[in-house]
Amino acid sequence: LSPYVKFFSFCTKMPVEKTALEIVEKCLDKYFQHLCNDLEVFASHAGRKIVKPEDLLLLMRRQGLVTDQVSQHVLVERYLPLEYRQQLIPCAFSGNSVFPAQ
Amino acid sequence: MAPSTTVTRRVKRKAPRAFLKRTLKQKKPHLGLGRCCDLLIHLNCLLFIQRLAEESRTNACESKSRVIKKDHVLAAGKVILKKSRG
Numbered sequence: 001l002s003p004y005v006k007f008f009s010f011c012t013k014m015p016v017e018k019t020a021l022e023i024v025e026k027c028l029d030k031y032f033q034h035l036c037n038d039l040e041v042f043a044s045h046a047g048r049k050i051v052k053p054e055d056l057l058l059l060m061r062r063q064g065l066v067t068d069q070v071s072q073h074v075l076v077e078r079y080l081p082l083e084y085r086q087q088l089i090p091c092a093f094s095g096n097s098v099f100p101a102q
Numbered sequence: 103m104a105p106s107t108t109v110t111r112r113v114k115r116k117a118p119r120a121f122l123k124r125t126l127k128q129k130k131p132h133l134g135l136g137r138c139c140d141l142l143i144h145l146n147c148l149l150f151i152q153r154l155a156e157e158s159r160t161n162a163c164e165s166k167s168r169v170i171k172k173d174h175v176l177a178a179g180k181v182i183l184k185k186s187r188g
Contacts, residue, residue, distance in 0.1 A: 014170055017172060027182075052136045056146065057142075065149050080144075
């Protein structure tokens with residue numbers, strides 16, 4: 001969990017106490033638990049055993065992160081580095097091929 | 103601000119993909135993960151952390167403290183965990 005805790009202290013732009021970081025870790029634990037439960041429910045509702053990107057999109061919509069103004073691709077472009085963006089957002093390549101295929 | 107206080111540590115942008123897959127496997131052993139879904143989970147995590155950081159920052163500002171303390175994060179965590187229900 002340490003990369004996320006580091007990201008937290010980067011985001012706050014403020015000194016953070018050590019005990020507060022422990023609380024952040026606890027929050028992250030809870031968050032992962034909720035996340036896994038939600039993903040399971042979404043996937044089983046669609047009758048699948050594999051979590052697909054649509055489930056994540058639905059989850060982010062429910063959380064109010066993705067709205068009609070802000071689409072998922074905008075968030076991907078804003079927060080993820082280039083190598084990951086290339087894997088997530090479909091883009092035309094040479095030879096009239098689109099990767100990743102829709 | 104003095105230049106010594108504005109030193110920002112480098113933040114790794116690489117996603118801990120193996121870690122994400124492992125935790126999901128631990129909690130839900132029968133659930134498979136599609137292609138690139140772990141990246142989206144990572145994105146979701148980053149957004150959650152950012153929201154948490156903002157909220158605890160405002161809490162700290164309201165109580166006029168210079169550092170973020172335990173109860174600021176606790177109060178922020180309650181609000182943000184509620185917001186990020188699926």
